Amino acid sequence: MNSPLQQLAIQRQVGKKPAPKRKWIWPLLAAVLLGCGIAWMQATKPKPIQTAKVTLAWPSAALSSLTATGYVVAQKKAAIASKATGRLEWLGVREGSPVVAGQLIARLENAEQEAQVAQAIANMEAAKARLKQSEADALEAERALRRSNELLAQGFISSATHDNAVSRAKQAQASVGAQSAVIRQTEAALKQARVALDSTLIRAPFAGVVLTKNANVGDVISPFNASADSKGAVVTMADMDTLEVEADVSEASLFKAKQGQPCEIQLDALPDLRLLGRVNSIVPSVDRAKATVTFKVGFVEHDVRVLPEMSAKVSFLSRQLAQPERSPRLAINPRTVQNGAVFVVRDGTAHRVDVKLGDKLGDLVEVRQGLKLDEVLVLEPTGLKDGAKVQETKA
Incomplete structure (x- = not known):
């Protein structure tokens, strides 16, 4: 038997190699942690999206067969001058002054x-x-x-x-x-x-409004504007009740418009105003340079804010608008709708909202319930989840 001291002695095994150290564990662990971090960052990174706003659309867009641009002109317009030559002694009107037929508006020295x-x-x-x-x-x-x-x-x-x-x-x-x-x-x-x-007395030939004042007291007025210092017309005036839109229609689209067709007139200066109109006449001549025909569209409705030379857009309608169709409606891009719902972007987060849709309004669709004007929606929200982080990108 071994003595107690022998039992406590360290027994060394001669010829047996020690176990190798596992140095590959730490790089593997670091790689796993890095992959998890990247995956987490990818999962929490905002998803790039494109957006569209809730806007207002007019029902007339669905009835419009043709749209043309033009300008507001007065059918009855005149540059008022004198038949005599002389110095302007008195001028009784200014821009915007209303006048009646036969009213004295200016006088030469007489x-x-x-x-x-x-x-x-x-x-x-x-x-x-x-x-x-x-x-x-x-x-x-x-x-x-x-x-x-x-x-x-x-x-x-x-x-x-x-x-x-x-x-x-x-x-x-x-x-x-x-x-x-x-x-x-x-x-x-x-x-x-x-x-x-x-x-020597200059009178208004018809009732209307003075548009421009071309001469001042003391100026020499000549009917033929013979000299460099003389003036021809004293004022320019127009009958505002005869305003109409001269719109150019392409030759290729003439079959879409006709005499007496109902129209809707929109003015660039008054974007919230839509006025009913009607095709009064068609100029029987083609502009060779532009390949267009001029349509004269009269105002069925009048507004005192409409002025000559305003740019206008005319929509030629397939039928007369009913009264309920005269008001704008909330509308959205159809590409924002998926399974009866849209995703509204608020503070970088997409929130799913159920909507109730209505009639098609041109390229848009009416939304009757669920949204408000100017809310931002996600375009083509395929695979998007409620509450997902999003970030708008340019198209």
Whole structure:
């Protein structure tokens, strides 16, 4: 038996190699941890998406067979000038002033024309006075002729004396005729003077609104704008009740529009305003350069904010709009809808919302329940989950 000391002695095995160290465990563990970290980062990284907003759409979009652009013009428009040449003495209107037909809007210096009218009146009054004198002379000569006839019949006067009485009576009648002609001449001269005076008064030819003021007091007005310093038109005005849109329609689309067709007019300056219109006329000529035909679309509805030269867009409708179709409706891109629901983006998170859809409005679809205006939706949310982190990217 071994002694206790021998039992405590370390027994060494001669010739047996020690177990090798496992150095590959730590790199493997690091690789596993790195992979888990990358997987976690990929899982929590926001998903790139494209978005679309909830917007307003008009029901007329579904009824529009053709859209054309153009400008608002006044069918009745005029540049008001004077037939006379002179210096502008008074101007009674400015831009935006309403005027009625025949209203005096400007006056040229006309002291000379007024003097000519006064002279013509005086000449006519003098001619009338001479006519009365001639009529009195003719009456006296007629009486003398009657007495001469009686005396000649009784043999108290000679034939020569009677002939003198006859001659005086005829001269008196001729004088009356001559003075009547002078009166007609003076009346014509007075009328001519008044026409010249009226030419210095510039009046509105029709009821409307002054659009532009082209001259100021002191400017020389010439009907033919003969000199560099002279002005032709004093003001430009238009009848705002005759506003219409001149829209250019491509030759290839002429079959989609016709005379009397109902339209809806949208103005770029008033995007929230839609006015009913109708095709009033079609210009029977083609613009060769643009290959278009001009359609004149009148306003069935009027708004005081509509002004000439505004740019406009005309939608040619397949039928007249009903009253409920005159208001805009909430609409969304159909690509945002999946299985009756959409994903609304709020603070970088996509939230699933059930929606109730309505009619198709052009390229959009009406949404009747579940969304609000300007909410941001995910386009084509395939495989997206409620509560997922998202990040908008450009298309």
